[in-house]
Amino acid sequence: MAKKKKVAILYGGRSVEHAVSVNSARNIFEFLDKSKFEPVAIGISKGGQWFLTEGVGKDIEKGKAVSLTLNPAKPSFTVIKSGDKFTVDILFPVLHGTDGEDGSIQGLIKAMDLPMVGTGVLGSSLSMNKIVAKRLLREAGLPVTDFLTFRYDEKDKISFNALSKKLGLPFMVKSASLGSSVGVTKVKTKKDFKAAVEEAFKYDDEMLAEEYITGRELECAVLGNNPPEASLPGEIVISKNYEFYTFDAKYVDPDAVRIDVPAKLSKPVAEKIRKASVKAFEALHCLDFSRIDLFLDKKGNIYINEINTIPGFTNSSMFPMMWKERGISFPDLITRLLNLAQERYDRGKRIERDFQSALKF
Structure with missing residues (x-):
């Protein structure tokens, strides 16, 4: 044995x-x-x-x-x-x-x-910072929402009027490098704005303000390397008691959301989301597994919201649910991730870390 x-x-x-x-x-x-x-x-x-x-x-x-x-x-x-x-x-x-x-x-x-297991230094740091990630996704030709970014030393110069003119109302304010909707606020009026900026900078030295998309909240799970594969998208249907997918809606309130796996989508739209998710995974140098969060507006346009390189494995987490729908059980999914990591590590042994030269030292 x-x-x-x-x-x-x-x-x-x-x-x-x-x-x-x-x-x-x-x-x-x-x-x-x-x-x-x-x-x-x-x-x-x-x-x-x-x-x-x-x-x-x-x-x-x-x-x-x-x-x-x-x-x-x-x-x-x-x-x-x-x-x-x-x-x-x-x-x-x-x-x-x-x-x-x-x-x-x-x-x-x-x-x-x-x-x-999982994405290395480069992909992790790129994906974690929403500002860098959005710029790279946009450079790769992937759709992202309009956004503006600010440093902590610019905090007192941020103009609500300028943001609302550029992004429309409402718009979202977010800490640059957090997940689980911490440091995120939906700004509907000037009255909301100052508290939203304070909340974002409470957790980070950078913040972004971005366009709010009215539409459906979708997620797609990506698994594997060379090439990675995408699950069918799932949908998070949020209760009208919540303005957006908040931390409490994600983890605290059991009645906050309904999860549809797979999402009720036409085959062309589902395939479009799967292809975009794999492309985003590769553009940000992700490895082994990630969850891509997207929006789908009423016109059928998709937007990449963010990438989670270590998606949740809680009882309400979408990543394992989406692969279960594809026939991969929770234990099999974990085994597959461990095998992917070992294979990648073994493959990496071919890379030389010594260079022989005439340099004397």
Whole structure:
């Protein structure tokens, strides 16, 4: 019998999406195929300290504090109190938002030369920053909403009148590098504007204001590499009690949305969305898996809203639902992601990291 691979599930983190990460990781820990893999839960506290935990839960700091040996030839973890060491075969970051989805953790894992599920440093950082992502998507010929961007030092110069003239009313104000609708406000009047700007800059040094699209909110799951494939789109039908798809609508209120998987779309429109989703995935250098969020207006135009390189795996998350509709169960989906990561890591071994020259040093 083949030896089980140890899979370190990284969860929690220094992010406003900490609780979402815990819920996602709990499902991955539970549904991981235990006949092939051995899960190792490593929680990262809100303060940034790493702990080995019994399973996945919110009480991360009750675990055993660990450190990582900075040696890519033999990367290992050490339980600080006892000095016991342990190794893992592959890492699965289930960290949403800041420090988890922006390339930070990905860079650490790459430096340690360990296989890792998901998009690397470049794609993570590109996708996390909504401003950079929109510019690159637009450069790739993909449709995005009109938008304007601002730095924190420009905060007092931002003009409601100029924005409403350019973008129309209502418009959206967002922190540049957050997810789960944190730092996002729908601005309908000048009265809403100042609080919206304060909210956006509360979480980031950059904000964007963008056109509000009246239409349907769609998502498409992308899986694989060379080439990636897209699921059928799903639709999020939001209750009239909500102005848009807020954090509470996503994670707190069970009656806030109805999820249709697949979405009720004509075949040409569904195919258009699938092709655009794969193109967006490739344009932002994503790997293994991502969820692409889109809008469909009443005229049939689609707009790429954003890309989530570590989409949620909670009970209400669309990514696993969309693949379940395609016949891939939750355990099989996790196995496929781990295999994709290992294959990519093995393929990357062909790349030389030494250059022989006549240079003396």
